[in-house]
Amino acid sequence: MxxxxxxxxxxxxxxxxxxxxxxxxxxxxxxxxxxxxxxxxxxxxxxxxxxxxxxxxxxxxxxxxxxxxxxxxxxxxVRPMTARRAAALGRAMAARRTCPHCGRDAGYVIPTSLGMCVACHEAADQRAA
Missing domain, CATH: 2.20.20 (Anthopleurin-A)
Structure with missing residues (x-):
């Protein structure tokens, strides 16, 4: 021990x-x-x-x-999952997947380090170069 x-x-x-x-x-x-x-x-x-x-x-x-x-x-x-709680959780997850720049659902959670979807980030990098 x-x-x-x-x-x-x-x-x-x-x-x-x-x-x-x-x-x-x-x-x-x-x-x-x-x-x-x-x-x-x-x-x-x-x-x-x-x-x-x-x-x-x-x-x-x-x-x-x-x-x-x-x-x-x-x-x-554990509190049971109600329909309203499931809907609220779905909306919260959808907000995490929506890119603030292009407004599309990226299909994955947007990285907080980028602040936008990977496609928008790569386009921003190409414009900056």
Whole structure:
């Protein structure tokens, strides 16, 4: 067991902290709750997992990843998808696919780094060159 991230009383990290794959029963991440048909339901973060990751190293920051844990007994069922919620979600996704320059549905989500569809961006690059 990694003693570096084991702090069940929260004295060192402020929250009860456990190493990766060492969370006690009764706790789950958001993804685990969703897979079980549950949601946190407004409850505060109950604990956290910490682990060292060489894959996610960033310059000037320690390569430590985290995941927050919620209590399963306080979780609520996921709200059902209604027709109005599905329509609103469809409109929001359509807005993300619509190019603000040409007004066409690009068929994919417009990259925020470009701010326009790829065709408009390439045309703008050709005009600038």
């Amino acid at each position: 990694s003693g570096r991230f084991y702090d069940p009383d929260g004295s060192r990290f402020g929250l009860p902290t456990f190493p990766f794959r060492m969370a006690p029963d009764g706790y789950a991440t958001r993804r685990q709750l969703r897979a079980a048909g549950l949601r946190p339901g407004g409850q505060p973060i109950a604990a956290q997992l910490l682990w060292h990751s060489r894959r996610y190293q960033r310059p000037g920051r320690p390569p430590v990843r985290y995941a927050y844990l919620y209590r399963i007994d306080r979780a609520l069922p």
